[in-house]
Amino acid sequence: MTVSTHTRAESRSTLKDRVIHTIEGGLPLVERPYAAIAEQLGTDEGMVISIVRELLDSGVIKRIGVVVRHHELGYRANAMVVWNVDDDMIDELGESFGHMPFVTLCYQRPRRLPDWPYNLFTMIHGGDRDRVLAMVRILNTDIAPTPLPHEILFSGRRFKQRGARYRGDTSSDNKVVNLLMQTSMDDIR
Amino acid sequence: MSEEQFQGTTMERSLLNDFQRDLPPVPRPFELIARQLGVSEAEVLDFLRKLKASGTVSRVGPVFAPNRLGASTLAAISVPPDELARVASLVSRYPEVNHNYEREHRYNLWFVITAPGRQRILEVIEEIELRSELSVLELPMLKDYFIDLGFRIDFRQTS
Numbered sequence: 213m214t215v216s217t218h219t220r221a222e223s224r225s226t227l228k229d230r231v232i233h234t235i236e237g238g239l240p241l242v243e244r245p246y247a248a249i250a251e252q253l254g255t256d257e258g259m260v261i262s263i264v265r266e267l268l269d270s271g272v273i274k275r276i277g278v279v280v281r282h283h284e285l286g287y288r289a290n291a292m293v294v295w296n297v298d299d300d301m302i303d304e305l306g307e308s309f310g311h312m313p314f315v316t317l318c319y320q321r322p323r324r325l326p327d328w329p330y331n332l333f334t335m336i337h338g339g340d341r342d343r344v345l346a347m348v349r350i351l352n353t354d355i356a357p358t359p360l361p362h363e364i365l366f367s368g369r370r371f372k373q374r375g376a377r378y379r380g381d382t383s384s385d386n387k388v389v390n391l392l393m394q395t396s397m398d399d400i401r
Numbered sequence: 402m403s404e405e406q407f408q409g410t411t412m413e414r415s416l417l418n419d420f421q422r423d424l425p426p427v428p429r430p431f432e433l434i435a436r437q438l439g440v441s442e443a444e445v446l447d448f449l450r451k452l453k454a455s456g457t458v459s460r461v462g463p464v465f466a467p468n469r470l471g472a473s474t475l476a477a478i479s480v481p482p483d484e485l486a487r488v489a490s491l492v493s494r495y496p497e498v499n500h501n502y503e504r505e506h507r508y509n510l511w512f513v514i515t516a517p518g519r520q521r522i523l524e525v526i527e528e529i530e531l532r533s534e535l536s537v538l539e540l541p542m543l544k545d546y547f548i549d550l551g552f553r554i555d556f557r558q559t560s
Contacts, residue, residue: 232470238460241450243442244428257428264426264463272470273463275422278449284457285417292504292511306546320544321475328508328538333475365511368503371489372512374459 224263227255231263237374238279281373282316287337289344289366293351294330296323296361302332308355309334314347330363341366412438413448417458424461467542472522473515474541477508478533485509488533497525508538 230253239245246264247257267273282290297305302320309332310318317335334351338344345364352359409417415438424430431449435442452458467473480488485503492512493501501512516522526537 232465235462236465238453238462239430241431241446241453241461243431243446245430246426246428261426261428267463268426271466274466276426276463277421277424278417278461279459279464280417280421281456281459284455303544303546306544310546315547318545318547319542320546321540321542324538324540328540333540363506365504365506365508368505368509369489370502372493372498372501374499 227253227259228263228267231260232267235264282337283370287339289338289341291336291344291348291367292365293334293336293348294363294365295332295334296329297332299331301357305356306332309351312347312351312355314338315351329361412440416445416448417452467545471515471517472519472541473513474522474539476512476514476526476529476540477538478510478529478535479508479538480510480533480535482509488535491532492529495525495529497521 231249234249234252240248242248244257246260250257250260253260264273264276268276295305306318306320309315314336315334316337317333319333320331321333323329323331336344336347338347344366348362348364352362416434419437420434425433427433429442431445432442435445438445449458449461453460478488478492489501489503489510492498492510495514497514497516498512499515501510503509504511514522514525516525526539530537
Protein backbone atom coordinates (compact mmCIF):
# COMPACT_ATOMS: atom_id res chain seq x y z
CA MET A 213 0.00 0.00 0.00
CA THR A 214 1.38 3.39 -0.95
CA VAL A 215 1.40 6.29 1.50
CA SER A 216 -1.34 8.16 -0.32
CA THR A 217 -3.84 5.27 -0.41
CA HIS A 218 -3.10 4.61 3.25
CA THR A 219 -3.95 8.22 4.11
CA ARG A 220 -7.09 8.07 2.05
CA ALA A 221 -8.24 4.92 3.83
CA GLU A 222 -7.55 6.54 7.17
CA SER A 223 -9.46 9.69 6.36
CA ARG A 224 -12.41 7.67 5.11
CA SER A 225 -12.49 5.81 8.39
CA THR A 226 -12.39 9.08 10.34
CA LEU A 227 -15.11 10.48 8.12
CA LYS A 228 -17.14 7.32 8.70
CA ASP A 229 -16.98 7.94 12.44
CA ARG A 230 -18.11 11.50 11.98
CA VAL A 231 -20.98 10.46 9.70
CA ILE A 232 -22.12 7.92 12.30
CA HIS A 233 -21.97 10.52 15.02
CA THR A 234 -23.98 12.97 12.92
CA ILE A 235 -26.75 10.55 11.90
CA GLU A 236 -27.16 8.75 15.24
CA GLY A 237 -29.71 11.28 16.38
CA GLY A 238 -31.60 11.13 13.07
CA LEU A 239 -31.41 12.67 9.62
CA PRO A 240 -32.11 16.37 9.32
CA LEU A 241 -35.68 16.80 8.06
CA VAL A 242 -34.79 18.75 4.94
CA GLU A 243 -35.11 17.97 1.23
CA ARG A 244 -31.51 16.80 0.90
CA PRO A 245 -30.51 15.43 4.31
CA TYR A 246 -27.25 13.85 3.13
CA ALA A 247 -26.17 17.09 1.45
CA ALA A 248 -26.87 18.92 4.73
CA ILE A 249 -24.75 16.40 6.64
CA ALA A 250 -21.99 16.67 4.01
CA GLU A 251 -21.94 20.42 4.34
CA GLN A 252 -21.66 20.17 8.09
CA LEU A 253 -18.74 17.72 7.75
CA GLY A 254 -16.99 19.52 4.93
CA THR A 255 -17.42 16.75 2.39
CA ASP A 256 -19.81 16.02 -0.47
CA GLU A 257 -23.21 14.37 -0.59
CA GLY A 258 -21.98 11.42 -2.69
CA MET A 259 -19.34 10.55 -0.08
CA VAL A 260 -21.85 10.61 2.78
CA ILE A 261 -24.28 8.45 0.83
CA SER A 262 -21.56 5.95 -0.05
CA ILE A 263 -20.55 5.68 3.62
CA VAL A 264 -24.15 5.14 4.73
CA ARG A 265 -24.59 2.54 1.98
CA GLU A 266 -21.47 0.73 3.21
CA LEU A 267 -22.78 0.73 6.80
CA LEU A 268 -26.07 -0.74 5.59
CA ASP A 269 -24.39 -3.41 3.46
CA SER A 270 -22.11 -4.49 6.28
CA GLY A 271 -25.03 -4.75 8.73
CA VAL A 272 -23.82 -2.01 11.07
CA ILE A 273 -27.03 -0.16 10.24
CA LYS A 274 -30.01 -2.50 10.61
CA ARG A 275 -32.54 -0.22 8.96
CA ILE A 276 -33.13 3.37 7.98
CA GLY A 277 -36.58 4.80 8.44
CA VAL A 278 -39.14 6.32 10.73
CA VAL A 279 -38.44 5.34 14.35
CA VAL A 280 -41.69 5.52 16.32
CA ARG A 281 -42.32 5.81 20.03
CA HIS A 282 -44.77 3.16 21.11
CA HIS A 283 -46.16 5.01 24.06
CA GLU A 284 -47.08 8.11 22.10
CA LEU A 285 -48.80 5.91 19.52
CA GLY A 286 -51.16 4.61 22.15
CA TYR A 287 -49.25 1.50 23.21
CA ARG A 288 -49.54 2.42 26.84
CA ALA A 289 -48.46 -0.90 28.30
CA ASN A 290 -44.92 -2.07 27.84
CA ALA A 291 -43.44 -5.08 29.54
CA MET A 292 -40.04 -6.64 29.58
CA VAL A 293 -40.76 -10.34 29.95
CA VAL A 294 -37.84 -12.41 31.19
CA TRP A 295 -37.67 -16.19 30.82
CA ASN A 296 -35.57 -18.94 32.33
CA VAL A 297 -34.83 -21.25 29.40
CA ASP A 298 -32.63 -24.36 29.26
CA ASP A 299 -29.36 -23.49 27.58
CA ASP A 300 -29.82 -26.18 24.94
CA MET A 301 -33.24 -24.79 23.97
CA ILE A 302 -32.55 -21.10 24.03
CA ASP A 303 -31.55 -20.53 20.38
CA GLU A 304 -34.62 -22.29 19.02
CA LEU A 305 -36.97 -20.58 21.42
CA GLY A 306 -35.32 -17.19 21.04
CA GLU A 307 -35.84 -17.35 17.30
CA SER A 308 -39.48 -18.42 17.66
CA PHE A 309 -40.21 -15.61 20.11
CA GLY A 310 -38.24 -13.10 18.03
CA HIS A 311 -40.47 -13.78 15.02
CA MET A 312 -43.75 -13.00 16.77
CA PRO A 313 -45.08 -9.66 15.49
CA PHE A 314 -45.80 -8.29 18.98
CA VAL A 315 -42.28 -9.03 20.25
CA THR A 316 -40.22 -5.90 19.64
CA LEU A 317 -36.90 -7.14 21.04
CA CYS A 318 -35.57 -10.59 21.84
CA TYR A 319 -32.15 -11.06 23.40
CA GLN A 320 -30.17 -13.69 25.24
CA ARG A 321 -28.44 -12.30 28.31
CA PRO A 322 -26.44 -14.03 31.07
CA ARG A 323 -28.00 -15.37 34.26
CA ARG A 324 -26.60 -13.85 37.46
CA LEU A 325 -27.22 -16.52 40.06
CA PRO A 326 -28.55 -16.45 42.69
CA ASP A 327 -30.08 -12.99 42.10
CA TRP A 328 -31.13 -13.35 38.51
CA PRO A 329 -32.07 -16.70 36.92
CA TYR A 330 -33.46 -15.36 33.61
CA ASN A 331 -31.57 -15.63 30.32
CA LEU A 332 -34.09 -14.73 27.58
CA PHE A 333 -35.48 -11.19 27.36
CA THR A 334 -38.46 -10.14 25.25
CA MET A 335 -40.08 -6.72 24.98
CA ILE A 336 -43.80 -6.57 24.37
CA HIS A 337 -45.92 -3.50 23.67
CA GLY A 338 -49.71 -3.45 23.85
CA GLY A 339 -52.63 -1.04 24.16
CA ASP A 340 -53.16 -2.06 27.76
CA ARG A 341 -51.97 -4.57 30.36
CA ASP A 342 -54.53 -7.22 29.50
CA ARG A 343 -53.37 -7.30 25.91
CA VAL A 344 -49.75 -7.64 26.99
CA LEU A 345 -50.69 -10.46 29.38
CA ALA A 346 -52.59 -12.22 26.58
CA MET A 347 -49.48 -12.05 24.39
CA VAL A 348 -47.32 -13.47 27.18
CA ARG A 349 -49.78 -16.38 27.45
CA ILE A 350 -49.43 -17.01 23.72
CA LEU A 351 -45.65 -17.21 24.06
CA ASN A 352 -45.81 -19.40 27.15
CA THR A 353 -48.52 -21.83 26.06
CA ASP A 354 -48.56 -21.83 22.26
CA ILE A 355 -44.93 -21.21 21.33
CA ALA A 356 -42.94 -22.68 24.22
CA PRO A 357 -43.06 -26.52 24.23
CA THR A 358 -43.71 -26.48 27.99
CA PRO A 359 -44.62 -23.51 30.24
CA LEU A 360 -41.51 -21.64 31.33
CA PRO A 361 -40.56 -19.82 34.54
CA HIS A 362 -40.90 -16.15 33.69
CA GLU A 363 -41.57 -12.71 35.15
CA ILE A 364 -43.39 -9.76 33.61
CA LEU A 365 -41.84 -6.37 34.34
CA PHE A 366 -44.29 -3.66 33.32
CA SER A 367 -42.72 -0.29 32.80
CA GLY A 368 -43.52 2.58 35.11
CA ARG A 369 -41.99 6.00 34.83
CA ARG A 370 -39.81 6.69 31.80
CA PHE A 371 -36.86 8.70 33.06
CA LYS A 372 -35.01 8.87 29.76
CA GLN A 373 -35.37 7.60 26.20
CA ARG A 374 -33.45 8.37 23.07
CA GLY A 375 -31.41 6.64 20.37
CA ALA A 376 -28.01 5.28 21.35
CA ARG A 377 -25.04 7.60 21.01
CA TYR A 378 -22.14 5.30 20.19
CA ARG A 379 -19.89 8.10 19.11
CA GLY A 380 -20.29 10.38 22.09
CA ASP A 381 -22.81 13.04 22.92
CA THR A 382 -23.26 16.76 23.21
CA SER A 383 -24.54 17.89 26.57
CA SER A 384 -26.97 20.46 25.19
CA ASP A 385 -28.63 17.86 23.00
CA ASN A 386 -28.92 15.57 25.97
CA LYS A 387 -30.58 18.22 28.11
CA VAL A 388 -33.22 18.83 25.49
CA VAL A 389 -33.90 15.12 25.23
CA ASN A 390 -34.16 14.81 28.99
CA LEU A 391 -36.68 17.60 29.18
CA LEU A 392 -38.77 16.07 26.41
CA MET A 393 -38.68 12.69 28.04
CA GLN A 394 -39.58 13.82 31.49
CA THR A 395 -42.68 15.57 30.22
CA SER A 396 -43.96 12.59 28.28
CA MET A 397 -43.16 9.17 29.65
CA ASP A 398 -38.26 5.51 24.25
CA ASP A 399 -37.09 2.58 22.52
CA ILE A 400 -35.35 0.44 23.92
CA ARG A 401 -35.48 -0.19 21.33
CA MET B 402 -50.70 14.93 21.54
CA SER B 403 -48.73 13.10 24.20
CA GLU B 404 -51.85 12.23 26.20
CA GLU B 405 -53.99 11.32 23.19
CA GLN B 406 -53.37 8.27 21.08
CA PHE B 407 -52.34 9.06 17.57
CA GLN B 408 -55.08 8.65 14.97
CA GLY B 409 -54.15 10.61 11.86
CA THR B 410 -55.20 10.34 8.25
CA THR B 411 -54.64 7.30 6.05
CA MET B 412 -51.62 9.04 4.55
CA GLU B 413 -50.21 9.78 7.98
CA ARG B 414 -50.76 6.23 9.21
CA SER B 415 -49.08 4.88 6.12
CA LEU B 416 -46.16 7.21 6.60
CA LEU B 417 -45.69 5.86 10.12
CA ASN B 418 -46.19 2.21 9.28
CA ASP B 419 -44.71 1.72 5.83
CA PHE B 420 -41.47 3.66 6.06
CA GLN B 421 -39.84 2.28 9.19
CA ARG B 422 -37.25 0.50 7.11
CA ASP B 423 -35.89 0.54 3.58
CA LEU B 424 -35.64 4.28 3.34
CA PRO B 425 -32.77 4.20 0.86
CA PRO B 426 -29.76 6.50 1.20
CA VAL B 427 -30.53 8.59 -1.87
CA PRO B 428 -30.21 12.37 -2.26
CA ARG B 429 -33.93 13.02 -1.75
CA PRO B 430 -35.41 10.21 0.40
CA PHE B 431 -38.48 12.23 1.42
CA GLU B 432 -39.35 12.90 -2.20
CA LEU B 433 -39.39 9.11 -2.67
CA ILE B 434 -41.87 8.72 0.20
CA ALA B 435 -43.97 11.59 -1.16
CA ARG B 436 -44.25 9.95 -4.57
CA GLN B 437 -45.38 6.65 -3.04
CA LEU B 438 -48.01 8.41 -0.93
CA GLY B 439 -49.16 10.75 -3.68
CA VAL B 440 -48.41 13.90 -1.69
CA SER B 441 -45.76 16.58 -1.92
CA GLU B 442 -42.28 16.34 -0.46
CA ALA B 443 -43.01 19.45 1.60
CA GLU B 444 -46.09 17.78 3.14
CA VAL B 445 -44.06 14.71 4.11
CA LEU B 446 -41.35 16.85 5.71
CA ASP B 447 -43.88 19.02 7.47
CA PHE B 448 -45.72 16.00 8.89
CA LEU B 449 -42.50 14.32 10.06
CA ARG B 450 -41.37 17.52 11.77
CA LYS B 451 -44.68 17.73 13.61
CA LEU B 452 -44.52 14.10 14.72
CA LYS B 453 -40.98 14.60 15.92
CA ALA B 454 -41.94 17.70 17.84
CA SER B 455 -44.86 15.86 19.49
CA GLY B 456 -42.66 12.87 20.36
CA THR B 457 -44.60 10.29 18.31
CA VAL B 458 -41.56 9.88 16.08
CA SER B 459 -38.25 9.75 17.92
CA ARG B 460 -36.26 10.31 14.71
CA VAL B 461 -36.06 9.50 11.04
CA GLY B 462 -32.78 7.78 10.44
CA PRO B 463 -30.68 4.71 11.04
CA VAL B 464 -31.11 2.03 13.67
CA PHE B 465 -27.71 0.57 14.47
CA ALA B 466 -27.15 -3.13 15.17
CA PRO B 467 -26.32 -3.63 18.86
CA ASN B 468 -22.64 -3.91 19.73
CA ARG B 469 -21.34 -3.34 16.22
CA LEU B 470 -20.12 0.21 16.69
CA GLY B 471 -19.33 0.19 20.33
CA ALA B 472 -20.41 -1.59 23.43
CA SER B 473 -23.77 -1.54 25.15
CA THR B 474 -25.33 -3.24 28.09
CA LEU B 475 -28.55 -3.49 30.08
CA ALA B 476 -28.28 -2.74 33.78
CA ALA B 477 -30.66 -2.85 36.71
CA ILE B 478 -30.68 -1.65 40.29
CA SER B 479 -32.94 -2.62 43.14
CA VAL B 480 -33.67 0.81 44.61
CA PRO B 481 -35.60 1.50 47.82
CA PRO B 482 -38.85 3.11 46.54
CA ASP B 483 -38.38 6.45 48.29
CA GLU B 484 -34.94 6.84 46.71
CA LEU B 485 -36.01 5.97 43.17
CA ALA B 486 -36.29 9.52 41.83
CA ARG B 487 -32.87 10.48 43.17
CA VAL B 488 -31.10 7.39 41.83
CA ALA B 489 -32.92 7.62 38.48
CA SER B 490 -31.80 11.18 38.02
CA LEU B 491 -28.24 10.30 38.97
CA VAL B 492 -28.30 7.56 36.31
CA SER B 493 -30.00 9.69 33.62
CA ARG B 494 -27.34 12.35 33.94
CA TYR B 495 -24.82 10.10 32.17
CA PRO B 496 -24.79 10.80 28.44
CA GLU B 497 -23.91 7.09 28.02
CA VAL B 498 -27.34 6.17 29.38
CA ASN B 499 -29.94 6.30 26.61
CA HIS B 500 -32.86 4.48 28.19
CA ASN B 501 -33.81 4.61 31.81
CA TYR B 502 -37.09 3.14 33.05
CA GLU B 503 -38.86 2.28 36.21
CA ARG B 504 -40.17 -1.29 36.13
CA GLU B 505 -42.49 -3.11 38.50
CA HIS B 506 -40.09 -5.54 40.14
CA ARG B 507 -37.67 -5.82 43.01
CA TYR B 508 -35.18 -4.61 40.40
CA ASN B 509 -37.14 -1.43 39.77
CA LEU B 510 -34.70 0.72 37.78
CA TRP B 511 -33.58 -0.50 34.33
CA PHE B 512 -31.23 1.35 32.02
CA VAL B 513 -29.17 0.87 28.86
CA ILE B 514 -25.57 2.09 28.67
CA THR B 515 -23.80 2.60 25.33
CA ALA B 516 -20.20 3.72 24.90
CA PRO B 517 -17.37 3.46 22.40
CA GLY B 518 -15.91 0.57 24.39
CA ARG B 519 -16.49 -1.89 27.21
CA GLN B 520 -14.01 -0.08 29.46
CA ARG B 521 -16.15 3.06 29.63
CA ILE B 522 -19.26 1.01 30.40
CA LEU B 523 -17.53 -0.56 33.38
CA GLU B 524 -16.41 2.87 34.57
CA VAL B 525 -19.95 4.23 34.37
CA ILE B 526 -21.29 1.25 36.33
CA GLU B 527 -18.61 1.64 38.97
CA GLU B 528 -19.38 5.34 39.35
CA ILE B 529 -23.10 4.71 39.59
CA GLU B 530 -22.49 2.08 42.28
CA LEU B 531 -20.29 4.48 44.24
CA ARG B 532 -22.65 7.40 43.98
CA SER B 533 -25.86 5.49 44.62
CA GLU B 534 -24.35 3.13 47.19
CA LEU B 535 -26.31 0.35 45.49
CA SER B 536 -25.08 -2.55 43.43
CA VAL B 537 -25.75 -2.77 39.70
CA LEU B 538 -26.91 -5.96 37.99
CA GLU B 539 -25.22 -5.98 34.59
CA LEU B 540 -26.73 -8.04 31.77
CA PRO B 541 -24.90 -7.58 28.45
CA MET B 542 -26.53 -8.96 25.34
CA LEU B 543 -25.15 -12.36 24.32
CA LYS B 544 -27.30 -12.98 21.25
CA ASP B 545 -29.89 -11.04 19.27
CA TYR B 546 -32.80 -13.19 18.05
CA PHE B 547 -34.94 -10.33 16.88
CA ILE B 548 -35.42 -9.65 13.21
CA ASP B 549 -36.03 -5.92 13.16
CA LEU B 550 -38.65 -5.27 10.55
CA GLY B 551 -39.85 -2.12 12.25
CA PHE B 552 -43.01 -2.08 14.31
CA ARG B 553 -46.38 -2.79 12.69
CA ILE B 554 -48.77 -0.32 14.29
CA ASP B 555 -52.22 -1.77 14.83
CA PHE B 556 -54.30 1.39 14.97
CA ARG B 557 -57.33 -0.61 16.18
CA GLN B 558 -55.45 -1.77 19.23
CA THR B 559 -54.42 1.73 20.19
CA SER B 560 -57.88 3.30 19.89
